[in-house]
Amino acid sequence: MTIFTHLYKEDRAGGVLLGLLLAAGLLVPVLNLGLGEAHPLHLSTYTVTLLGKYLCYALLAMAVDMAWGYLGILTLGHGAFFALGGYAMGMYLMRQIGSRGVYGHPLLPDFMVFLNWKELPWFWHGFDGFIFALLMVMAVPGLLAFLFGWFAFRSRVTGVYLSIMTQALTYALMLAFFRNDLGFGGNNGLTDFKEILGFSLQADGTRAGLFAASAAALALGYLACRFITRSRLGKLCTAIRDQEDRARFIGYRVEAAKLWVFVFSAVLAGIAGALYVPQVGIINPTEFAPLASIEAVVWVAVGGRATLYGAVLGALIINYAKSYLTAAFPDAWLFGLGALFVLVTLFLPQGVAGLLQMVPFRKKGGTP
């Protein structure tokens, strides 16, 4: 039980977050499946899926926070890792369709039959196995982040240059994935999924299960991020963020530390994407759009940088606001989002988490 007492003493907000996630992971499926539709506490499957989507975004936000909050890399391209993880999962789901596609081909997904392809491209092999797909969900974004970081950090590209480079990365990937001949469904992406691990994606039970899996992934992700940020590596990262040259002169291998944390962050984003795709039922190149990545940065900015739980909070608040505003006032959303960018950077540099920290939660007489 040490971890719980530790959480209670050292990381009150994190404890609250984990508790809420645990409660949600258990309660939401019960409220959805266990109660009849007439019951006042019943949660519709639509709501469950929506909440699951928010949790995936929250995991992505946490990945961005690792890079931006703890490493000082303002990444404008984390959507690329998210989308790559999503595509890896999408490929698995496509292979699961089998001969139930519109064209009924036993091996080829519909879009390949439509493009008159005769055999499966080499990079589609293996994706019929779930374990292999899971590996790819982590390996592909991780590898890309490794290559990118290897080149960028070694030559000491920092600051706005690095930000623009990450944006160029996701922009280039978006252009590439829009092409039909790349072999990922072009403009339409991958969609029309049927089942995951033998469970129908349309079934309420699967949706609830995916929600629970997202909540678990977010909780585990939080613990992993927390473990890293509190380790010696995490301390070094903070040092690099605040004074990169000084950390280097002391003798730390700044590039290696940055590289590993960046790769970890990309893998996290990939997992978020992989959980996201079966819930929304589609993955297409617009996930690579620079705007998608930069929105994730705003979630972190609103929630509060370098707190982890702030990123989760920001992602949930903004996405709820987006769902509400795009339905209620479709024209107002971009105005609101734009104003949020400006106002948060000008007046709320610490985000909502900073506001919370100003409120004295401690009991009277408690030691600081």
Next chain:
Amino acid sequence: MPMRSDSYRRHLLLATIAAVLLVLSPYAAGLARSAPGTGFEEGMTLLLEEDFGRKAAGVDMLAESSDPRAESILETMLAGELFYLKENRTLVQARPEGDGFAARAILGDADLGTVAKRKLKKIAINNSLRGQLESALARLRLSNADAGVRAEAVNKMLATVTPESRAQWAGYLQSETDPAVQAALRAALALTVLRDGSAGPAERRAAVAQLAGHLHPTVRNELARLLAGEPEAPIRKAAQRALEGIDARLAWLDFFETFFFGLSLGSVLVLAAIGLAITFGVIGVINMAHGELIMLGAYTAFVLQQLLPDAIGTALVLSIPTAFVVAGLVGMAIERTIIRFLYGRPLETLLATFGVSLILQQAVRSIFSPLNRSVATPAWMSGAIQLNAVLSLTTNRVVILLFSLLVFAGLALLLKKSSIGLQVRAVAQNRAMARAMGVRAARVDALTFGLGSGIAGIAGVALSQLTNVGPNLGQAYIVDSFMVVVFGGVGNLWGTLLGGLTLGVTNKFLEPWTGAVMAKILVLVFIVLFIQKRPQGLFPQKGRAAAG
């Protein structure tokens, strides 16, 4: 009066050529021919017939009539805009407008207003009639007073010259005085020889020599055909040499054309990036709303054209200073209200200005609708500059290339020669020192930001001539602009110029190999790798400024 006799002879010859061609035309066989001038009315009535053969005869009669109105009638017919009114069977020119057609009488030029569709009947044309219309028009144009029109007409007819028309071409060559038209006519003459099975070896040889260096595709095909079937070895050799010469010139022209397209793309990149280079270089912040300032410039051009619908050229010229002021003021407003508070926090500036870009995009979407708008191209910018038979440069691209060089020169002069330019450079090099010397840095920041934003507006006016104007116009160029700035080296105008042109040319040379999208991706990858080697770009800043 040599002039008059020349033109008289030309007309006579033309009539003869036309007559010969008419005999060759399968449609016209068996039709009674009428004397020049009298066929016009009859040809007009024949056009109304349903039967394509009789229509074809009508076309030939019009072409033969040497009536000055014939050319425009045939042009209208070729464009598919020739109709007749069902009630009195008079020919009209009509274009779709709203529910009906905007019609005007083809003879007399009277405007008939909008006519309902059911009152009109279209003069339908088919493919063979289209070919015949084209050659008839070419024949008419051979008598045009403008040498350029005559040369083009000859070139158009090269593909269809027949050995029988040889004497006519020779006669026409004698009466021609313009060297360009003469060259085209000599090629036509040589082609009649090569296409004539009975021509002797000496004649063929002379014809091959005549065709060497001629770039028209027909000439190349004819030489290739000759090479395959020629019995005489020396002539084969000559043809081979002529062919190689033509191919070498074609390859060079192809290279030149690609290079020009590259420069054109590069000039657009330079225009889009140069404002960014100034603000980034001086203030050290990235303005993510730069693309939207370009967009505002493009919309300024659109709005001015809407306000002055009768003078789109004037509106376009006026929109250059207007866009500069509009975008400049918006830029200064952004600097005074947001960026000023974020100096020293470049990443936050990036986020905040990105928010501004979203707001500007949505504002444009709300005001002008999310649909693309098109800005009209004035007459003096449309069309192409024909350099020779295969190479032509689109006028608007040439104008924009020159325009961007002009803007660059103006900006370089401003920064080098004016006192405000001196202050801008001082602040860019060392802000603290400049302030110590009495430069009001805050004022310089605002002015620089206004200047950079204003140039973005001008870039938008230029871009409105190349693409449609829409809310996403800026986004399409923002990543490219950053690449140019990063590649060229921050805070260096010449780096931006060279960087933009290099990237444009590289892109266009890669395109045939890889396709447009892959070329763009490859260029991005190249820049990422280039930054590894030279993080400060092509022209790094020197001294202490580099440390920042």
